[in-house]
Amino acid sequence: xxxxxxxxxxxxxxxxxxxxxxxxxxxxxxxxxxxxxxxxxxxxxxxxxxxxxxxxxxxxxxxxxxxxxxxxxxxxxxxxxxxxxxxxxxxxxxxxxxxxxxxxxxxxxx
Amino acid sequence: xxxxxxxxxxxxxxxxxxxxxxxxxxxxxxxxxxxxxxxxxxxxxxxxxxxxxxxxxxxxxxxxxxxxxxxxxxxxxxxxxxxxxxxxxxxxxxxxxxxxxxxxxxxxxxxxxxxxxxxxxxxxxxxxxxxxxxxxxxxxxxxxxxxxxxxxxxxxxxxxxxxxxxxxxxxxxxxxxxxxxxxxxxxxxxxxxxxxxxxxxxxxxxxxxxxxxxxxxxxxxxxxxxxxxxxxxxxxxxxxxxxxxxxxxxxxxxxxxxxxxxxxxxxxxxxxxxxxxxxxxxxxxxxxxxxxxxxxxxxxxxxxxxxxxxxxxxxxxxxxxxxxxxxxxxxxxxxxxxxxxxxxxxxxxxxxxxxxxxxxxxxxxxxxxxxxxxxxxxxxxxxxxxxxxxxxxxxxxxxxxxxxxxxxx
Numbered sequence: 253x254x255x256x257x258x259x260x261x262x263x264x265x266x267x268x269x270x271x272x273x274x275x276x277x278x279x280x281x282x283x284x285x286x287x288x289x290x291x292x293x294x295x296x297x298x299x300x301x302x303x304x305x306x307x308x309x310x311x312x313x314x315x316x317x318x319x320x321x322x323x324x325x326x327x328x329x330x331x332x333x334x335x336x337x338x339x340x341x342x343x344x345x346x347x348x349x350x351x352x353x354x355x356x357x358x359x360x361x362x
Numbered sequence: 363x364x365x366x367x368x369x370x371x372x373x374x375x376x377x378x379x380x381x382x383x384x385x386x387x388x389x390x391x392x393x394x395x396x397x398x399x400x401x402x403x404x405x406x407x408x409x410x411x412x413x414x415x416x417x418x419x420x421x422x423x424x425x426x427x428x429x430x431x432x433x434x435x436x437x438x439x440x441x442x443x444x445x446x447x448x449x450x451x452x453x454x455x456x457x458x459x460x461x462x463x464x465x466x467x468x469x470x471x472x473x474x475x476x477x478x479x480x481x482x483x484x485x486x487x488x489x490x491x492x493x494x495x496x497x498x499x500x501x502x503x504x505x506x507x508x509x510x511x512x513x514x515x516x517x518x519x520x521x522x523x524x525x526x527x528x529x530x531x532x533x534x535x536x537x538x539x540x541x542x543x544x545x546x547x548x549x550x551x552x553x554x555x556x557x558x559x560x561x562x563x564x565x566x567x568x569x570x571x572x573x574x575x576x577x578x579x580x581x582x583x584x585x586x587x588x589x590x591x592x593x594x595x596x597x598x599x600x601x602x603x604x605x606x607x608x609x610x611x612x613x614x615x616x617x618x619x620x621x622x623x624x625x626x627x628x629x630x631x632x633x634x635x636x637x638x639x640x641x642x643x644x645x646x647x648x649x650x651x652x653x654x655x656x657x658x659x660x661x662x663x664x665x666x667x668x669x670x671x672x673x674x675x676x677x678x679x680x681x682x683x684x685x686x687x688x689x690x691x692x693x694x695x696x697x698x699x700x701x702x703x704x705x706x707x708x709x710x711x712x713x714x715x716x717x718x719x720x721x722x723x724x725x726x727x728x729x730x731x732x733x734x735x736x737x738x739x740x741x742x743x744x745x746x747x748x749x750x751x752x753x754x755x756x757x758x759x760x761x762x763x764x765x766x767x768x769x770x771x
Contacts, residue, residue, distance in 0.1 A: 308740045308765070317736040318686070319658075333379065333662060334405070336426050 256354040272305035277355050284325045286312045291325045292342035292353040299335040363673050366391040371444050372470030373397020376639025376665035378425045380468045383669035385434045396439040409497040410521035447614040449632050466672045469637040473604035482575030487582040488598040503597040508532040511585045511595040513572050515542025517687050518601035523564045524689040534565040548701045551731050606641045621654040626678035628668035638664040647680050657685035682747045695739045698746040700729030707758045725751040741768035
């Protein structure tokens with residue numbers, strides 16, 4: 253495991269539920285607010301190249317705006333085709349009123 | 363049903379999804395997926411884009427990794443057709459020899475491109491585009507450069523035109539009507555898209571079709587048009603629609619009417635025989651009559667629905683149809699049926715190349731077209747499906763969040 257590299261995403265205040273914020277790293281990471289908890293996954297749908305932060309977020313499920321593949325935001329699992337590969341997930345934390353994400357490739361690295 | 367044997371005819375998007383869904387739903391018996399092509403099930407949208415331009419390896423279009431079929435214990439019979447289905451003995455005969463005794467059949471036999479009855483369509487470089495092998499052969503021609511003539515300004519024609527143009531070929535589209543795409547999406551947005559492709563260098567000849575294709579040494583050289591023009595061509599792509607592959611259904615006694623007639627459970631008129639995808643003529647929630655859809659979404663989701671029906675999980679398949687088309691840098695998404703409405707509402711400025719047009723009939727949304735505006739489609743589908751009145755002024759106001767409007771209905 254490499255050393256965590258925490259990147260500031262945005263202020264907790266104003267980060268509304270069922271919203272997402274994109275961290276412009278390569279590949280981009282999406283951070284979601286699910287009922288006050290913050291989760292981070294790859295932003296790019298594993299089916300084609302569409303941003304999941306642009307998708308439709310319903311509680312813990314994000315639906316790609318392009319072809320409606322569904323993923324569980326909490327663990328990256330595929331819930332509905334056309335995607336067949338899960339999303340990578342990233343650790344998040346809240347510190348000093350900000351949401352942070354560890355952008356290093358962790359345990360879910362492929 | 364959890365045991366027995368089910369055959370899915372057509373190793374396509376619909377067929378592949380049906381087979382996978384049978385397994386995912388807990389069916390423990392034998393699943394046979396039979397396809398005439400040498401490729402495992404794949405998605406067709408990349409064929410007119412990435413596969414054509416050789417930017418995308420064909421394997422990227424495959425529905426799932428090849429090993430997943432074995433892992434799911436689905437017997438994949440490729441390069442194989444079904445020569446007959448006997449509804450009485452519930453058996454089907456394979457072209458490779460052998461007979462399968464089945465408890466259920468899902469027909470996903472798809473459609474085949476219309477062929478033009480013109481002199482010269484048998485020349486080298488003249489092709490229709492339906493399967494991976496077509497895309498690879500046409501792409502090989504395009505790599506050598508144009509000029510390219512596209513006969514038919516439908517979605518396939520426009521996508522191939524945009525891709526060939528991006529590959530550096532000079533491209534001319536022949537369209538028999540006044541404006542390409544207008545049969546599918548109405549003239550207003552069709553004009554806008556056509557102008558965008560024209561700006562990017564594609565030429566259009568409207569109210570024009572081909573009368574003859576000429577060549578030398580077996581290869582195409584020119585297309586002669588109805589207006590007497592002689593267009594040089596090193597490749598010709600014909601995209602003038604498809605016909606459903608209904609022979610097998612007819613032979614086993616299923617009712618056919620521009621496609622295999624199915625109800626909302628994907629059941630044909632023959633017991634234990636189901637149909638899904640491009641070949642199926644199904645009830646349409648908006649039109650209130652049967653229609654045959656040639657969209658990716660319908661193929662995927664009706665295939666999944668058919669698998670459910672086979673196993674007795676009878677949930678009516680009643681989705682609002684939607685599809686997309688990528689043409690050069692334009693992403694066009696269409697929901698419902700945009701034609702035949704009495705009111706159009708723009709959301710966003712067409713000048714910005716990012717906007718959505720809603721189509722209302724009697725104040726009820728019946729269709730929507732989103733240009734480079736992916737966020738509006740989901741809500742549009744919901745609004746169309748709700749079939750209740752929506753206020754045009756709210757739809758057109760970009761300060762009004764569309765998901766909020768959609769959640770209210």
